[in-house]
Amino acid sequence: MKTIIPVGPYHPLQEEPELFKLFCDGETVVDIEWETGYNHRGIEKINESKTFEQIFFVVERICGICSTSHPFAYANAVEEIANVNVPDRAKYIRCIIGELERLHSHLLWVGLAGHFIGYNTVFMWAWKYREPVLDLFEIITGNRNSYAMFKIGGVRRDITAQQIPAIRKILNALKPKADLLFGAVLDDPVIHMRTKGIGILTKQDVIDYCAVGPTARASGLAIDIRKDDPYAAYGMLDWKVITAQEGDVFAKAAVRFLEIYESIKIIEQSLAAIEKLPEGDISAIVKNIPVGMGCGRAEAPRGEVFHFVKSDGSNSPVRHKIRAPSYVNVATFKKSCVGQSISDATLALAAVDPCYCCTERMAFAYDAYTKKKIMDGNDLIRHSQKRTEELKRKL
Amino acid sequence: MDTNFQLPSSDFPQIKKTLGFKEHCFKKSLWLYHFGGASCNNCDIEILDCLTPRYDVERFGMLLIGSVRHADVLLVNGSINTKCRDRLLEIYKQAPRPIVVVAIGACGCTGGIFAEGNTFAGPVDKIIPVDVYIPGCPPKPEAILAGIVNFLNKK
Numbered sequence: 001m002k003t004i005i006p007v008g009p010y011h012p013l014q015e016e017p018e019l020f021k022l023f024c025d026g027e028t029v030v031d032i033e034w035e036t037g038y039n040h041r042g043i044e045k046i047n048e049s050k051t052f053e054q055i056f057f058v059v060e061r062i063c064g065i066c067s068t069s070h071p072f073a074y075a076n077a078v079e080e081i082a083n084v085n086v087p088d089r090a091k092y093i094r095c096i097i098g099e100l101e102r103l104h105s106h107l108l109w110v111g112l113a114g115h116f117i118g119y120n121t122v123f124m125w126a127w128k129y130r131e132p133v134l135d136l137f138e139i140i141t142g143n144r145n146s147y148a149m150f151k152i153g154g155v156r157r158d159i160t161a162q163q164i165p166a167i168r169k170i171l172n173a174l175k176p177k178a179d180l181l182f183g184a185v186l187d188d189p190v191i192h193m194r195t196k197g198i199g200i201l202t203k204q205d206v207i208d209y210c211a212v213g214p215t216a217r218a219s220g221l222a223i224d225i226r227k228d229d230p231y232a233a234y235g236m237l238d239w240k241v242i243t244a245q246e247g248d249v250f251a252k253a254a255v256r257f258l259e260i261y262e263s264i265k266i267i268e269q270s271l272a273a274i275e276k277l278p279e280g281d282i283s284a285i286v287k288n289i290p291v292g293m294g295c296g297r298a299e300a301p302r303g304e305v306f307h308f309v310k311s312d313g314s315n316s317p318v319r320h321k322i323r324a325p326s327y328v329n330v331a332t333f334k335k336s337c338v339g340q341s342i343s344d345a346t347l348a349l350a351a352v353d354p355c356y357c358c359t360e361r362m363a364f365a366y367d368a369y370t371k372k373k374i375m376d377g378n379d380l381i382r383h384s385q386k387r388t389e390e391l392k393r394k395l
Numbered sequence: 396m397d398t399n400f401q402l403p404s405s406d407f408p409q410i411k412k413t414l415g416f417k418e419h420c421f422k423k424s425l426w427l428y429h430f431g432g433a434s435c436n437n438c439d440i441e442i443l444d445c446l447t448p449r450y451d452v453e454r455f456g457m458l459l460i461g462s463v464r465h466a467d468v469l470l471v472n473g474s475i476n477t478k479c480r481d482r483l484l485e486i487y488k489q490a491p492r493p494i495v496v497v498a499i500g501a502c503g504c505t506g507g508i509f510a511e512g513n514t515f516a517g518p519v520d521k522i523i524p525v526d527v528y529i530p531g532c533p534p535k536p537e538a539i540l541a542g543i544v545n546f547l548n549k550k
Binding site: 017061065 | 432434448449482512514
């Protein structure tokens with residue numbers, strides 16, 4: 001007999017609304033269906049009535065976690081139409097903001113993943129160590145989220161010489177904390193048992209489902225827009241693409257951990273480069289946006305963000321198309337969740353780090369169609385946490 | 396322990412007042428339920444941030460819980476679109492009374508930048524009665540805490 005377990009749309013497992021239906025035979029998930037639309041805000045349509053400069057504030061609010069990646073991709077698209085030469089200093093500042101975002105996003109994910117397997121200490125630690133990164137944002141941009149740093153042709157605020165030592169101090173303090181956290185997580189035998197061999201995606205699956213970002217890189221596919229199609233200053237910096245071969249939840253976590261160190265490396269190099277460049281040269285003057293079409297891509301913490309902008313020569317775009325990374329990554333659940341037990345399926349769902357406000361946007365235990373309550377999100381997390389307890393006792 | 400110790404009355408005026416039924420309900424620890432509408436996630440992560448060590452909302456006895464049936468406070472953030480409007484009403488119906496509804500963020504209070512959207516179904520106060528408004532895009536965790544604590548002191 002098949003049981004349907006709805007996860008969502010308003011459910012504590014995810015902060016965002018999205019409906020997943022897990023079709024289960026006993027403990028095993030045999031099929032999965034998902035429904036989106038709870039977070040549809042009509043952004044592409046809103047953008048058609050805004051000017052090119054105003055759109056930055058809208059695309060920044062597509063997703064609060066990727067609030068640099070979307071303006072980044074949009075700026076790339078518009079600058080392609082207008083053929084703008086962005087000053088080097090602005091390019092490096094863009095990279096610093098982009099990598100700081102990756103730092104806070106990956107730490108956020110580590111915390112949430114810890115919560116799902118019943119390690120609330122990991123959740124508290126990771127979020128505690130994320131706070132200094134938000135302080136850095138406050139120093140540089142003036143805001144903890146939604147930074148409003150981007151404009152066509154450059155950035156809005158400069159990083160002054162006085163700020164650089166403060167930024168370095170916080171970054172240096174972050175490294176031993178990250179070592180401590182990851183040492184604790186990677187040494188724990190229960191975490192190994194809970195995450196290894198769970199939600200495996202093979203390299204072929206990843207190619208078939210067009211997955212991007214850490215989801216693809218954990219399966220051995222070295223896909224990273226920062227290397228494949230270098231934008232801003234990424235081509236001028238020395239860093240490497242992190243990949244793993246296993247494709248399970250553990251590999252996805254490991255890829256994200258290692259990417260944190262790469263991001264710190266990129267920020268340090270960018271800071272060194274900024275010191276040599278003249279202060280104040282942060283923006284090119286753009287007078288008008290000519291007729292034309294432009295594509296912009298940027299590597300968000302979750303994968304490739306794609307923006308397409310079509311201009312007719314007026315001051316607002318005729319068409320603005322956005323594709324977010326979770327939109328393609330969510331489809332891989334069909335491969336990673338089917339065949340798993342229910343308690344592992346929640347973890348496999350979380351491993352992709354789905355971001356629905358990007359895709360468009362999960363949470364009470366209640367089926368919208370049959371109006372029947374079967375199992376709610378708390379039960380699912382509790383189920384997952386119980387399994388960790390069992391494994392702990394076995395050890 | 397010093398037995399002469401007294402709480403400063405200005406900080407806790409609610410203690411001095413005679414407690415009615417509603418005040419009695421909110422006297423002790425508050426359980427919060429979080430409803431994220433069609434939001435951009437910024438307010439959601441700032442609400443979660445309140446739980447973590449730096450802000451630590453649990454020292455006020457507040458706890459984020461998974462079901463609205465156990466909640467004293469319903470936190471709503473994000474603009475409400477036509478699809479999640481009915482779900483918000485359903486959740487409000489399921490909530491025990493009395494319930495405090497807190498609209499968080501520019502989108503929760505007015506619709507914000509998404510009020511022009513073609514799927515926008517009105518700000519939160521057009522759909523359910525709202526007691527506390529916390530503006531900001533996103534409001535800082537301090538602002539969220541201050542909003543709820545101020546409301547309780549006013550009661």
